[in-house]
Amino acid sequence: MKVSISMVSSRLRPRSLLLFFTIAIILAIAQTSIATLSLSEYILNSGKPTYTVLSSANTIFGGKFYLLNVKSQTWRGIEWNHKVGIYVPRRLVYKNHGVLMVTGSAPKDPVSNINNYALVIESIGAPFIILWDIPNQPIFGLREDALIAYTLAKYLETGEENWPLLFPMVKGVISTMDCVQNLLEKEQNFRIEKFLVTGASKRGWTTYLTAAIDPRVFAIAPIVYDNLNMPLQMKKQLEYYGTFSEQIKDYTKYGLTKMIAETDPNKVPEIVKAIDPFYYKESLTMPKLIVIGTNDPYWVVDSSQLYFYDLPAPVYAYVIPNEVHNITNQAEFFNTLRAFFVLAVANSLPEIQWKENESGMIVETPEELEYAKGWYAVSDTLDFRKARWESIDLEVQLNECGKKIVKFEKNTDKNLAMLVELRILKEGYSFSLTTIPKVFKRKGN
Template sequence: MKTVVIALALIVGTVLSALTMDAFLHSDTLPSNLEDAKALIVESPSQGLIMIETIKFDSVTWQNIQWHNHLMIIRPPSVLSTVAVIFIAGDYKFTQEELSIFRLLALQNKAYVAVLFDIPNQPLFGGLREDWLLSYSFSKFIETGDFSWPALLPMVQSTVVSMNLLHNYVKNMGDKIEGFILTGGSKRGWTTWLTAAMDERVKGIVPIAFDNLNIAEQMQHQLHFWGSFSPSIREYVERGILDDLDNSVKRDLIQYIDPYTYRMDLEMPKFIVVGTNDPYWPIDASKLYVDDLPGYSSMVYAPNAGHGAEVFRVTQAVSSLIHHINTGEELPALSCQSASFDGGARIQPVVEIGDAELNELRLFTSSSPDGDFRKSSFEYEAI
């Protein structure tokens, strides 16, 4: 019997008509195997019985720039999982502690674990990185109307190529996988959402620190909740991306890049990991999308965490998905029933543990005089 801890966080708190990203995803011929991608082994930091190899490959040409990515592949001594895990990451660098986490995840789950680096390739266009790079690419779309410009397109394409190559690698090793679990944080979380909606090989996702589906409504919610946009998204504010979102070109952009557009293709199980103190989004941002998602969707709140989450919560979420997909055991579900009385509210948690064993139920609470929880402290009690 698998044991789980369920944490309960107390939270206060149109599809448009234009071209969509899936129409452009395969506009370029994407490499389907290691040979097509000109893949080369560049590092083999194998440890003991675990095989670890890193390959460098050509993924996609975007705006006449050839993208190169690194894919670290970790194979445990015994492979029993039918799904492999791909962590989507930024620059090609990692610590020994991070490597140990990936190794342990592969060992414990008897699964291939891979890390895709260089999402996005950067710096580009005179030194632009991260949100400055994405906001620049969005501004070029607004200027030109060219749907190839948003940098999320090559980010998704590179992730699709990594699945192609990992499948090819696994086959060459004499092993077999039937699908993938994707995970990544922030812009890589955004990429996780989009890739999952466009590739049926994705069997489960753990997006981290991207609590921003239904983007146009989210931006209005920020203005209502805080009175201004979060300083954390200033790259998009300063470029004017968020001005006049009713503009037809900007509506096309939002539809193109918003995972909410593709929500009906997100039927796979989803653990959505968010820090309660993430400065990017209001604490109740999920209310604008999570109930509209098909299939199993569970919010995993990391108490007192910012734009990121505790590693433990991420690895446990990934392991739970691996176990669920391989065994078919039902995932636990948590919902709340609420009722108002005498100016207050009564909240009753409803826990469906499925095939798991409930170890502990915790109620996390915090308070804020103005609804801004970015610097609040969450405390819990067992219930």
């Protein structure tokens, strides 16, 4: 059965100002014409989604599983379809809130894939949705970053507003929320009103942008997308590496990284404003759990310093030592995600503050702590991608207000990166949160 949905436009956050941009041929400066470039406008004018139920079955724990095909849109003449798995746990504690995980190309057996998350889902007690095929690919013979970079270059070449691939990627997430609401209301007699959205890499990028324009997103957990405030990020890559990371070579190929790095802060290109979550930060007021690997080769070790403190509270970091762009410690990630979801729903998120100074970090919290650790890595250069992170146990002290104080002081004159991990005990959950990494440069750098 094919179901049509007509509930998209009323939920988008309005954008009061139309964005104007310069249509440029790549690496050219000359202005040729003016047009609007708006993610919200694309979402509003890209049609209504439809879905088909491909299968439904009971889960191994007595819950219910649905597999959908969602048609989110037709983008530049190409129909976008997504496999969507919906797992309703047997122990359904939360009906108004759910978790939506955005990921890439669908596996051959989506049912078996989502069953890998069964224990996690049952422990959360909320509907858990996996959205595959963000983006649809291959298109034009390209996938992933190569495809995104190509579409950004085509936008700069043609000025056609629907070229940036992030737009249909966000549309895919919003369409899925529409379809999931419709399906569960009909099949399970409840309706998810709020979603925690999470996704990794370019799906983390998409997570930020979706949250900025759809108020159904009540919390986000973007993973390994440590690239907000793109102009400063590109400049910092040149400072630390002397060149742009090889991992973003698809963007360098079209001159995009160079163009962004050379951006005048007072004249940020409209394409950057349209796709960089940093320029939507006023709308990112929901709880945010930013998940990063310390050795992610896409970014520099302290990329988060360029945006973290500019995001509206509440915002948390979970920086995982010795992890790269693919987080392998899934058990700890989902443990923290579960606690973040439950505490965000209950409006009972932990309180953590920290200060950075020339000698290290001081962290303050009223929360009960299981332990505190200081993590650090040293490097002969500012390139920490292959540096090994080590930990030491930190003493937890009490101040005059009864709050816990954790100090982590640097003890080397080498290039040093450091962060503090707190193991928090709250409302029956034990989970880790961290500071963001701080780099202390060797004298003379």
